[in-house]
Amino acid sequence: MSFSFDSAILEKVALRTKLSEGKEGVRLVLREIYQRGPIGTKSLARIVRIPIPIIAALRKELEAVDLISRNKHGAILTDDGVKFVEQILGFSFLEDLTCTSCSGTGIIFPLEHQRLLVKQTAFANRRPQPLTRLDQAFATPETALRRAYFLLKNDDLEGRSILLLGDDDLTSLAISLLPIRSHVTVVDIDQRLLDLISSIAKEESFDINCVPADLREPLPEQLQNKFDVVLTDPPYTIPGLELFISRALQALKPEENLHIYLAFAHRPPNQLHSIHSSLLAHGLALQQLIPNFNQYEGAEMHANTTFLAQLATTNETTILIPSSFKKDIYTGGISPTRTEYRCENGHIIPVGSREKVKTIEELKLIGCPLCGSKESFTRISRKKVN
Template identity: 55%
Template structure:
């Protein structure tokens, strides 16, 4: 009688590889091991918490979790995933897990900076600013960072001597980092370039109310950077569209705007990617003559971007004598936004049970438009539940 292949005992590495293949994860078997280790250390942990801890997309975590459940290594509870008896035996015997204590700094959680004495006052004011923001526009890949993230960016730049007496450019500022800098009451001149006039108007109004030195310019970075902005700034911060073209375009504009001398810094916020994709990202950066000074995973926390676990990395780049932009001063006509590069059709359900398709090829293009116009069948503008997402 032949053995059932599913019942044949597999070694630790073999099983991890098999699960990774079934889950179709680009991060490979190491991501499976790390998910199991995190569940072992935490006891019980939810999908979103796993995504944040491991800097993996929520769909990737969900796919891994499903395969681990099929292997009966974990089970699901109301509070999240937990190891089964079989799973506990596997991680302690095959993977040799023992240590469960969390050694991350409980104050900065890997962000490497603390907070000034007036932090409570600053965060209260940032929350007030944030409450005045309009809805994010997904067609521009907008996902607002939390107030603490805008402040942490300002603290990081301040600690690195990239604010006081400096001229700072923000290429896009839906996160209001310019206002966080303003709250520090430093001698720093801030310029914001954004495509969204709503945000620019609000930043300008708040800056006027608070006497912050912030200049706002509306500009589509797909068009050449105005010559008056070339080689002008000491420090640049950007959170570009999370696509290869988006990174190349925004980073090229940043290099054009920086003073042409070594040791200037660019603060780049970008999504966590699998190693092979990170290799391409780093090649793009190195080809411009920039070097990596620091990479801080999970530094930025967002109110949206659940696909990315609500976090992105802060990458600090430094200029060299060989720094040059990849793109010239011509217009850029390639797709840069996620919805253009990877078009999707999302299916939502309104409170009355009607299903609505949302996407560039449908009648309703964005979730913001759906919320504004309401369900095309019943007119309801109340909560919409996303039930499916398909890539075209």
């Protein structure tokens, strides 16, 4: 081993990988590999709620110091790794305490679930390609149904007026599949999604009203102070969070103990503190927060999973952004990156908000600038830019 065989190795690995969770994050990764190994990178990232690229970097560092190795099934502790976690870290408990029926979400699907999942999957298969410039990453059909059941469990569906601020996940359709009475409104900036939801709603006789709107402007007057419940999955930035929460509060009736359901990316403690501070500044009470509730087909940077929080209005609730909002809310503007893709002919194309090609969707549309290929692009690197 390149490090001494003591707990200082955790701090050194954390520093080498620039892990925001510090040595405790490294310890948690080792604990999960100890309990579940061999385990794949994606599964490990989801469980510990650390982005996949960071888990990959951690894995390489832990391999370099001979604490873990890999087989065809994933990461596993070496003999020295087992000795380290048992003798130095004190690990011995191997049983997984996560509920096998609900996977820790608190939702056990009813008997009708499989039939509804088939329909929701068919709906989801009709979605257009996600727009990365809008931070779109589609939740799985099962996630959309899980959200619907969660709202139902919390008495926020039956007889309620529900607003979805953005619905690239098609949760409005999942709600409408349930054998209950509710009225659903969807607001989105993406007309493609509104057209799809409206089309399916017409086919299925669902009660869904679709309204195009850019939430950087105040909510349309006809939607203000009208709703019992709001569900939103905003851009995973603090400005995006604060804007969408303000619009949610504009939409809710001016009453206490009404609920906002917020899907948001898992963050290290310092960043999570900023999220909580923002929610408190809005005068909202955090009633529930369920990790790993939402699963995504994209969102690799967020380990393909986010939490779901239930927020309640109080007598101190306030709208922090009542008017137009001119700042960036999307990740590409706030934390710009430069991603390099390789086309099928080996050419390297930089993509990012400061590059000639802004998004992967644009690259696929126009093709490789050097050879015109549109068939296959492989991501080879991704870096933040100043």
